[in-house]
Amino acid sequence: GESVGLHLPTLSVQEGDNSIINCAYSNSASDYFIWYKQESGKGPQFIIDIRSNMDKRQGQRVTVLLNKTVKHLSLQIAATQPGDSAVYFCAESPDSGNTPLVFGKGTRLSVIA
Amino acid sequence: DVKVTQSSRYLVKRTGEKVFLECVQDMDHENMFWYRQDPGLGLRLIYFSYDVKMKEKGDIPEGYSVSREKKERFSLILESASTNQTSMYLCASSLGPGHSNQPQHFGDGTRLSIL
Numbered sequence: 001g002e003s004v005g006l007h008l009p010t011l012s013v014q015e016g017d018n019s020i021i022n023c024a025y026s027n028s029a030s031d032y033f034i035w036y037k038q039e040s041g042k043g044p045q046f047i048i049d050i051r052s053n054m055d056k057r058q059g060q061r062v063t064v065l066l067n068k069t070v071k072h073l074s075l076q077i078a079a080t081q082p083g084d085s086a087v088y089f090c091a092e093s094p095d096s097g098n099t100p101l102v103f104g105k106g107t108r109l110s111v112i113a
Numbered sequence: 114d115v116k117v118t119q120s121s122r123y124l125v126k127r128t129g130e131k132v133f134l135e136c137v138q139d140m141d142h143e144n145m146f147w148y149r150q151d152p153g154l155g156l157r158l159i160y161f162s163y164d165v166k167m168k169e170k171g172d173i174p175e176g177y178s179v180s181r182e183k184k185e186r187f188s189l190i191l192e193s194a195s196t197n198q199t200s201m202y203l204c205a206s207s208l209g210p211g212h213s214n215q216p217q218h219f220g221d222g223t224r225l226s227i228l
Binding site: 031036042043045046049089091093100101103104106 | 117146153154155156158161203205213214216217218219220221222
């Protein structure tokens with residue numbers, strides 16, 4: 001639950017503003033990436049994914065950007081709401097998902113009402 | 114929607130006990146995974162399975178074993194529980210080796226305390 005967020009980088013955002021959560025991945029051969037959201041007391045929930053042949057993918061209020069040159073992934077949340085408060089993880093797949101995902105440590109997003 | 118169900122949300126056991134954590138998924142997924150999640154350490158893979166009766170060691174298998182007798186069920190076993198196994202345990206599933214670029218779907222976790 002709440003202990004998931006301890007020791008994590010924290011991003012505090014005013015309600016209504018846009019949020020940008022960043023992730024550096026390690027393996028240049030990774031070709032599939034996922035963002036998860038974990039709310040207190042729950043398991044990680046799939047938000048959006050992107051394949052390495054894309055630079056950008058949009059969902060509802062969320063956009064994922066992939067920069068393969070610098071091995072960087074970001075999650076943009078538009079018009080952040082209190083319900084967006086959670087820990088966000090990125091994950092990379094070294095071989096299209098046939099071996100286990102490698103997860104980042106996570107970033108805690110705190111929305112200020 | 115994929116449903117991954119972990120049998121217990123909270124569990125308290127004593128040192129030396131044999132502990133079983135159960136996980137069931139309802140989407141006919143071939144892959145199943147067990148992780149533990151600790152503050153500052155993120156998600157760490159304990160064991161995973163690509164098919165019935167198959168198992169593979171993850172990053173931290175010591176002190177654990179698993180059982181996959183049926184496709185939908187993946188059990189994590191603590192052979193002799195120790196206090197350093199107090200943690201949040203998360204089960205996940207995904208489609209399978211024949212399906213690339215598919216996310217894992219997680220259960221809500223079991224918070225296990227070993228006294």
